[in-house]
Amino acid sequence: MIHIAIDGPAGAGKSTIARRIAAQIGFIYVDTGALYRAVARYVLCAGVRPEDAPAVTALLPQIELSLRFQNGVQKVCLNGEDVSEAIRTPEVSMAASGVSAIPAVREFLFGLQQKIAQENNVIMDGRDIGTVVLPDAQLKLFLTASAEDRAHRRFEELCAKGQKADYAQVLADIRRRDEQDIRRKTAPLKQAEDAVKVDTSGNTLEQSIALLRGIIREKLGL
Numbered sequence: 001m002i003h004i005a006i007d008g009p010a011g012a013g014k015s016t017i018a019r020r021i022a023a024q025i026g027f028i029y030v031d032t033g034a035l036y037r038a039v040a041r042y043v044l045c046a047g048v049r050p051e052d053a054p055a056v057t058a059l060l061p062q063i064e065l066s067l068r069f070q071n072g073v074q075k076v077c078l079n080g081e082d083v084s085e086a087i088r089t090p091e092v093s094m095a096a097s098g099v100s101a102i103p104a105v106r107e108f109l110f111g112l113q114q115k116i117a118q119e120n121n122v123i124m125d126g127r128d129i130g131t132v133v134l135p136d137a138q139l140k141l142f143l144t145a146s147a148e149d150r151a152h153r154r155f156e157e158l159c160a161k162g163q164k165a166d167y168a169q170v171l172a173d174i175r176r177r178d179e180q181d182i183r184r185k186t187a188p189l190k191q192a193e194d195a196v197k198v199d200t201s202g203n204t205l206e207q208s209i210a211l212l213r214g215i216i217r218e219k220l221g222l
Helices: 014-025 032-045 053-062 090-099 103-119 129-133 147-160 167-183 205-220
Strands: 003-007 028-031 065-070 073-078 122-126 139-144 196-199
Touching (some): 003 014, 003 129, 014 028, 014 032, 014 122, 014 205, 028 032, 032 065, 032 090, 032 103, 065 103, 090 167, 103 122, 103 129, 122 129, 139 205
Parallel strands (some): 003 122, 003 139
16 A cells, blocks of 8 residues: 655645545545544533543543545534534634643554554645654655645634634744644654654645655655
8 A cells, every 4th residue: 555644833724735636636635633522522512621641531532533525525524423513613723732742642643543543545634644653655745734724824814614723823833733743752843863854934735736746746656
């Protein structure tokens, strides 16, 4: 199987770009961040703090996660419920950073991620795909952009969905999320040594897609 690993900070456009490219080349797209978000949503609904490792770990046996793919589009099911949209709130995003730092949570999701990769040609994105989940991926990309650029994209996305948003708060959340992801002890956000770094600051979505598509074509002939 052919595996493409895409890592990078929150709001870099990994999910949108990876999803579009996967559809173009006929690969399965796996958004690992959505799995952590689903765990975070369950934890929040249970009234547990995402940083409370013992309490979060105790909840894991109650969680059943699965991914469904419809026309190449990933759907996340949490205990039988499609939560693909419900996990896209700023609150869940911050909570996901908290639970993803817990080793038991990462171990809980690791097997599911690898099973999908073993059975499919995949583009998988996250924070530690090239360094931990798919260390032998044929192509590793590290997708990034300035905090301001990422915050602007996230702000526009929230507004487009009809959600109330404040740019300054979105920017502060992005910077805080970066700090959490980089400094956490378990699987911190970092660029794999053999990854190609791609900075999309100032790019439109179509320009970013074309840029990564060109790298994939050059490196893998796809």
